[in-house]
Amino acid sequence: MRRPSTANMKAKGQFPSDRETLQDSVELIFGSDIDQMKEMASKMRTRFFQAAIAGVIGSIIFYYLLLNHHI
Incomplete structure (x- = not known):
């Protein structure tokens, strides 16, 4: 069985986008x-x-x- 690609999961909203992940990382390190x-x-x-x-x-x-x- 083939796993769905990360791009497909991001498009469907099941996976955080790169921008959201980056923003979360910045907020975790530096605060909001x-x-x-x-x-x-x-x-x-x-x-x-x-x-x-x-x-x-x-x-x-x-x-x-x-x-x-x-x-």
């Missing part, structure tokens, strides 16, 4: 408060930007010292 998620994403973006700037400054100082034989 969209405004809070946007705020957290904004804070994370700011932190990554600050880390990138610190890395650039650190690299400039390191190479300056390296090229001038201070290290």
Whole structure:
């Protein structure tokens, strides 16, 4: 006996769609408060930007010292 395909089951509504499954997973991990998620994403973006700037400054100082034989 042949099993019905997942696509057929999704079309009939017997199986959650990929979008529903993804939304459920996101809500499970991050919660369902969209405004809070946007705020957290904004804070994370700011932190990554600050880390990138610190890395650039650190690299400039390191190479300056390296090229001038201070290290």
